[in-house]
Amino acid sequence: MAREARNARLRQQLGQLLGLAGANPRSWILGVVIGSIALALLDTLGVAAMAPLMQLITTGSADSGILADISTLLGTSSPQALIPIVAGIVAGLFILKSVLALLFRWWILGRTTRISALASSQLMRMYILAPYADHRSRRTSEIYRSVSDSTAQSTSVLLAVTALFTDSLVLIALAVVIAVVSPSVMLVTAVIFGVLVFGVQRMLRNRQSRIGEEVSASALQSWQYLLPALDGFREARLTSSANAFADGYQKAKLRTAHAGRQLAIISDAPRYLLEIGFVLAIIGISAVLTATTSPAETLTILAVFGAASVRALPTMNRVAASLATIRTGQVGLDIVTNTADELRRGGMHDETPRPDSRYAGDITLHEVEFRYPDADRPVLGGISLDIAENRTTAFVGSSGAGKSTLLDLVLGLLEPTSGSIECGGRSVHDDLPSWFANLGVVPQDVFLLNDTLAANIAFGVPEADIDLARVAEVITTAQLDGVVADLPQGLRTEVGERGVRLSGGQRQRIGLARALYRQPRILVLDEATSALDNATEHEIATTLRSLQGSMTILIVAHRLSTVRNADTLVYLKDGRIEETGTFEHVRATSPDFARLVQLGELN
Numbered sequence: 001m002a003r004e005a006r007n008a009r010l011r012q013q014l015g016q017l018l019g020l021a022g023a024n025p026r027s028w029i030l031g032v033v034i035g036s037i038a039l040a041l042l043d044t045l046g047v048a049a050m051a052p053l054m055q056l057i058t059t060g061s062a063d064s065g066i067l068a069d070i071s072t073l074l075g076t077s078s079p080q081a082l083i084p085i086v087a088g089i090v091a092g093l094f095i096l097k098s099v100l101a102l103l104f105r106w107w108i109l110g111r112t113t114r115i116s117a118l119a120s121s122q123l124m125r126m127y128i129l130a131p132y133a134d135h136r137s138r139r140t141s142e143i144y145r146s147v148s149d150s151t152a153q154s155t156s157v158l159l160a161v162t163a164l165f166t167d168s169l170v171l172i173a174l175a176v177v178i179a180v181v182s183p184s185v186m187l188v189t190a191v192i193f194g195v196l197v198f199g200v201q202r203m204l205r206n207r208q209s210r211i212g213e214e215v216s217a218s219a220l221q222s223w224q225y226l227l228p229a230l231d232g233f234r235e236a237r238l239t240s241s242a243n244a245f246a247d248g249y250q251k252a253k254l255r256t257a258h259a260g261r262q263l264a265i266i267s268d269a270p271r272y273l274l275e276i277g278f279v280l281a282i283i284g285i286s287a288v289l290t291a292t293t294s295p296a297e298t299l300t301i302l303a304v305f306g307a308a309s310v311r312a313l314p315t316m317n318r319v320a321a322s323l324a325t326i327r328t329g330q331v332g333l334d335i336v337t338n339t340a341d342e343l344r345r346g347g348m349h350d351e352t353p354r355p356d357s358r359y360a361g362d363i364t365l366h367e368v369e370f371r372y373p374d375a376d377r378p379v380l381g382g383i384s385l386d387i388a389e390n391r392t393t394a395f396v397g398s399s400g401a402g403k404s405t406l407l408d409l410v411l412g413l414l415e416p417t418s419g420s421i422e423c424g425g426r427s428v429h430d431d432l433p434s435w436f437a438n439l440g441v442v443p444q445d446v447f448l449l450n451d452t453l454a455a456n457i458a459f460g461v462p463e464a465d466i467d468l469a470r471v472a473e474v475i476t477t478a479q480l481d482g483v484v485a486d487l488p489q490g491l492r493t494e495v496g497e498r499g500v501r502l503s504g505g506q507r508q509r510i511g512l513a514r515a516l517y518r519q520p521r522i523l524v525l526d527e528a529t530s531a532l533d534n535a536t537e538h539e540i541a542t543t544l545r546s547l548q549g550s551m552t553i554l555i556v557a558h559r560l561s562t563v564r565n566a567d568t569l570v571y572l573k574d575g576r577i578e579e580t581g582t583f584e585h586v587r588a589t590s591p592d593f594a595r596l597v598q599l600g601e602l603n
C-alpha cells in the first residue's frame, strides 16, 4: 500500500479507536500538538542557548547578539560574572523542559491508558449486547484476543504515534538550530542521519509488519488452547489429553516469545547504527569546520552540535522504536476497528424497556420458519401455534427435532426467518426488554455466579437491593429449604467456581428459584428437570402443578411425568409440528409419539 494511503488508514483507525473509547479526537490532537510544540520550543531554546555560552567561554567577548543585551541588562561585560549567569539560564531552560516533558508524558499516559481501558470495555459491551445468533457463531478465543491483546496493541500504536509526532517536532527544531549556527554542519548531519534512518526503516518495515501478525496469531493460538482446556477440564482429564493442551499452549507462547525477541532486536538495532552515525558526523563536521573556520568557532559549533546530539540521539532512538510499534501494532488496530465495525453493523441490544410498554395475553406463532445463518436449510418451518395465557404447554420430540430452537424463538433470542411471534397481538421483537421482563427461564445447564446463594437467586440485583423475603419464598417453592439448611452459612454461603459445590439437581432447583424470583408471567423450563432424581423431580412436578394456572408455563422435557399434566402438548418432528393437544390426544393421534412413549424415550 502506498505511504499516503497507509497513513490515511492509520489516521482513520486511530480516530475510530478514540471514538470507541468515547474520547474526543479533537481535544486529544489539540493537547498533543500544544504540548509537543511547547516541548520542541523549550528544547530549541536550551540548545540554542549553548551558542552564546560557548562564544562567551571561548572568546570572552559579550559584545554581540543576546550576550550584549544580557551584559547591558546586568551592567557588566566581565566573562567571570556573565558565564555563571548564562550557564544558569541554559541549565534552567533544560530543567524546565525536563519537568514539562515529564508532566506531558504523565498526561499522555493517563489519557492513553484510559483509552485502552475504555476501548476494551466498550468492545466487551458490544460483544455481550450483540444479537444472540451472531454471538453463537463467534469463537470465544477471538473475543478474548480482541478485548485484551488487540486493544493493548492498538493503544500502543496510539502512544507511539503521539511520541512520533512530539519527537519529530523536537528533531525539526534541533535541525533548525544547527542550520542557523552552521548550514554546512546541518548538511553533513542530514546526509549521514538521513541515509541511516530512512535506509534502515525501509529495510525493516515489512519485517516489522510480519512480526506484528505473528504476535497476534500466536495470541489467538494460546487462547485456543487455554480456554477449552479449562472449560473441558473433565474431558481433558478423562481422555488424558491435558498435556496435549498444555503443549499446544506452550508452543503458542514460545511463538510469541520468538516474535517478541525479533521485535526487540529490530527496535534496538537502529540505536547502534545511530551511534555509529554520530561518530561519523563528528568526524565529518570537524573536517568541514577545520577547513572552513577558526578553532574558536569550530569549538562553539561542535558544542552546539554536541548539545543537540545529546537531545537528538535518544529522540531518534525513540522514533525508530515508535515506527516499529506502529507497524507491529497495526494488526491489532485492524482487528479492533474491524471487529467494532462488524459488531456495530450487527446491532446492539438495548436493555431499557420502553415506558408503559407491557405484554399480556396469548402467545401466537404464525407460519414461523427459522434457518440458522450458517445452515443451508431451515430447521423449523410452517410453525403456527397458539400458546394460551396461564396454561402449561409442553414441547416434546426426538433429539434434533427443533425444541430448543423453537424455545429460543419464543424467548425472542432468535428472530424468525419468516413468520411472526406475538404476545397479545404485538410482536415480541417490538420491545424485547419489556418482553424479557415477563420471562423466568430455567436453562438446561444453570450458570452459577461466584457469589452467595442469595445473590445467585436474585441474579443481577445488587446485594443491598435483594428482597430476602422473596428469596425465602422461592427457595421453598423450588424445594431448596433442605439444601439451604445444610449449607454452612445458609443463604450467605458462597457457591459457584470457588464456593460450595452443588449437585446438578441442586443447580437446577437454584435455576428454578432464580426464574421465580423475577415473578415471571411466563415460566420457561428447557429440559430443566433432567438432572433431578425421581423424588425431587416429583416434588418439582408438584410445584409446577401448584403454579399451573397462575402463569404461562412452557416446558421442553424428556420426562413423561413432567409433560403428562401439561394442558397442551406440542409434538415436534423434523422441525414441524406433528400434533398438538392433550397428552392422551397426541398419543392417540400420533403413532410416532405413541411409539416414543412406548419405547420409554419419554420416561
Ligand SMILES: Nc1ncnc2c1ncn2[C@@H]1O[C@H](COP(=O)(O)OP(=O)(O)OP(=O)(O)O)[C@@H](O)[C@H]1O
Pocket (backbone or CB within 6 Å): 136, 372, 373, 374, 375, 379, 397, 398, 399, 400, 401, 402, 403, 404, 405, 406
Ligand atoms: N447454531 C446452529 N447452526 C446450525 N444448525 C444448528 C445450530 N443449532 C442447532 N442446529 C440444528 O438445528 C436442529 C434443531 O436443534 P435443536 O437444538 O433445536 O433440537 P432439540 O429438539 O432441542 O434437540 P435436543 O433434544 O437434542 O436438545 C438440529 O438439527 C441442530 O443440528
